[in-house]
Amino acid sequence: xxxxxxxxxxxxxxxxxxxxxxxxxxxxxxxxxxxxxxxxxxxxxxxxxxxxxxxxxxxxxxxxxxxxxxxxxxxxxxxxxxxxxxxxxxxxxxxxxxxxxxxxxxxxxxxxxxxxxxxxxxxxxxxxxxxxxxxxxxxxxxxxxxxxxxxxxxxxxxxxxxxxxxxxxxxxxxxxxxxxxxxxxxxxxxxxxxxxxxxxxxxxxxxxxxxxxxxxxxxxxxxxxxxxxxxxxxxxxxxxxxxxxxxxxxxxxxxxxxxxxxxxxxxxxxxxxxxxxxxxxxxxxxxxxxxxxxxxxxxxxxxxxxxxxxxxxxxxxxxxxxxxxxxxxxxxxxxxxxxxxxxxxxxxxxxxxxxxxxxxxxxxxxxxxxxxxxxxxxxxxxxxxxxxxxxxxxxxxxxxxxxxxxxxxxxxxxxxxxxxx
Numbered sequence: 001x002x003x004x005x006x007x008x009x010x011x012x013x014x015x016x017x018x019x020x021x022x023x024x025x026x027x028x029x030x031x032x033x034x035x036x037x038x039x040x041x042x043x044x045x046x047x048x049x050x051x052x053x054x055x056x057x058x059x060x061x062x063x064x065x066x067x068x069x070x071x072x073x074x075x076x077x078x079x080x081x082x083x084x085x086x087x088x089x090x091x092x093x094x095x096x097x098x099x100x101x102x103x104x105x106x107x108x109x110x111x112x113x114x115x116x117x118x119x120x121x122x123x124x125x126x127x128x129x130x131x132x133x134x135x136x137x138x139x140x141x142x143x144x145x146x147x148x149x150x151x152x153x154x155x156x157x158x159x160x161x162x163x164x165x166x167x168x169x170x171x172x173x174x175x176x177x178x179x180x181x182x183x184x185x186x187x188x189x190x191x192x193x194x195x196x197x198x199x200x201x202x203x204x205x206x207x208x209x210x211x212x213x214x215x216x217x218x219x220x221x222x223x224x225x226x227x228x229x230x231x232x233x234x235x236x237x238x239x240x241x242x243x244x245x246x247x248x249x250x251x252x253x254x255x256x257x258x259x260x261x262x263x264x265x266x267x268x269x270x271x272x273x274x275x276x277x278x279x280x281x282x283x284x285x286x287x288x289x290x291x292x293x294x295x296x297x298x299x300x301x302x303x304x305x306x307x308x309x310x311x312x313x314x315x316x317x318x319x320x321x322x323x324x325x326x327x328x329x330x331x332x333x334x335x336x337x338x339x340x341x342x343x344x345x346x347x348x349x350x351x352x353x354x355x356x357x358x359x360x361x362x363x364x365x366x367x368x369x370x371x372x373x374x375x376x377x378x379x380x381x382x383x384x385x386x387x388x389x390x391x392x393x394x395x396x397x398x399x400x401x402x403x404x405x406x407x408x409x410x411x412x413x414x415x416x417x418x419x420x421x
Contacts, residue, residue: 018109021060022067024109024293026297027169030074032407036414056086057086065083090121104127107129116136129410130150141417144409166403166405170300170405172297173302176279182284188285188384189281190222199235205310209288223269241253282303286304289305299355
């Protein structure tokens with residue numbers, strides 16, 4: 001990590017962070033935005049500062065459409081533009097308010113080409129954070145590389161612009177404050193996902209798993225971070241007879257009591273509506289989670305996990321990414337195409353959890369197929385009965401991310417691109 005340089009006067013300038021989805025916002029954008037605010041006087045935190053911090057959300061098929069609302073609630077950005085306004089921003093930037101004559105555009109998720117277009121349109125300097133490959137080095141003033149894999153893919157003539165900074169997610173464990181410790185007990189985190197297709201399956205599955213695990217280990221406590229793209233009311237609906245996967249099973253409706261969901265069997269699940277929930281998650285002994293960006297977050301926090309993909313409801317599991325997900329949601333062919341694509345994906349899946357994808361091996365268990373809550377509860381109980389195995393998995397997860405410091409390094413690179421006095 002580079003040494004702190006003298007703070008230049010970024011008068012009449014702005015920093016524009018560009019990102020796409022909820023995972024990138026919570027693990028990349030927010031930590032960097034917080035660090036930049038600590039390093040520099042920036043609006044809106046400092047109303048009299050000459051430099052502002054802004055966020056532009058770009059179109060992405062994997063996004064929820066609520067990212068801009070989540071980011072606005074953080075109070076870190078003077079302006080947040082949703083993905084629906086991105087093309088208008090490129091066509092008529094002044095329509096969205098004044099833009100300072102100088103600035104820096106920082107890529108933190110999505111398609112790297114969108115930031116090439118935006119920086120060129122605004123006439124700003126450009127920095128890309130590249131996990132695996134920097135796709136447009138010619139149009140980057142600086143490139144922050146996650147590691148050697150991205151560095152090896154960079155042509156020699158562009159390497160003078162690049163710096164290996166490490167993994168931004170490696171800072172999550174050090175940034176996760178534990179000033180609000182959870183009560184004593186073996187805490188198990190339940191992460192059913194944030195999209196409707198995953199919640200339809202994941203909520204009733206995990207609630208029944210919690211019921212069965214509580215029967216096997218009465219000392220277990222359960223925590224459910226509420227994704228900013230859903231609500232407690234919706235979670236209750238997914239767990240009740242309004243969900244077609246629950247209707248007719250006679251399991252009863254869960255109730256909301258004192259900030260907790262109480263299942264029909266009496267299991268209490270503590271709700272956490274603060275986002276991100278890193279501090280509480282980092283105190284959990286184990287997490288039961290669906291696939292997605294949450295597996296990367298849990299891995300960065302060093303939280304052992306079991307990754308679950310129940311395939312007995314393929315007709316509603318159409319939450320795949322990219323073109324397959326778009327095709328599976330076609331109105332006239334949704335059911336047939338969704339089932340066919342999901343079944344094909346299951347047969348040719350490879351690893352699904354981000355720690356396993358990153359390592360190229362099974363760091364965390366993935367349970368894919370017609371799995372049942374009783375089976376997963378028994379496996380979870382076995383893991384909790386052997387804390388030394390959980391510790392080994394946590395150490396393995398932390399080793400994949402490397403040492404912290406990437407957030408500070410990228411922030412220094414941003415500051416270096418701001419105009420001098």
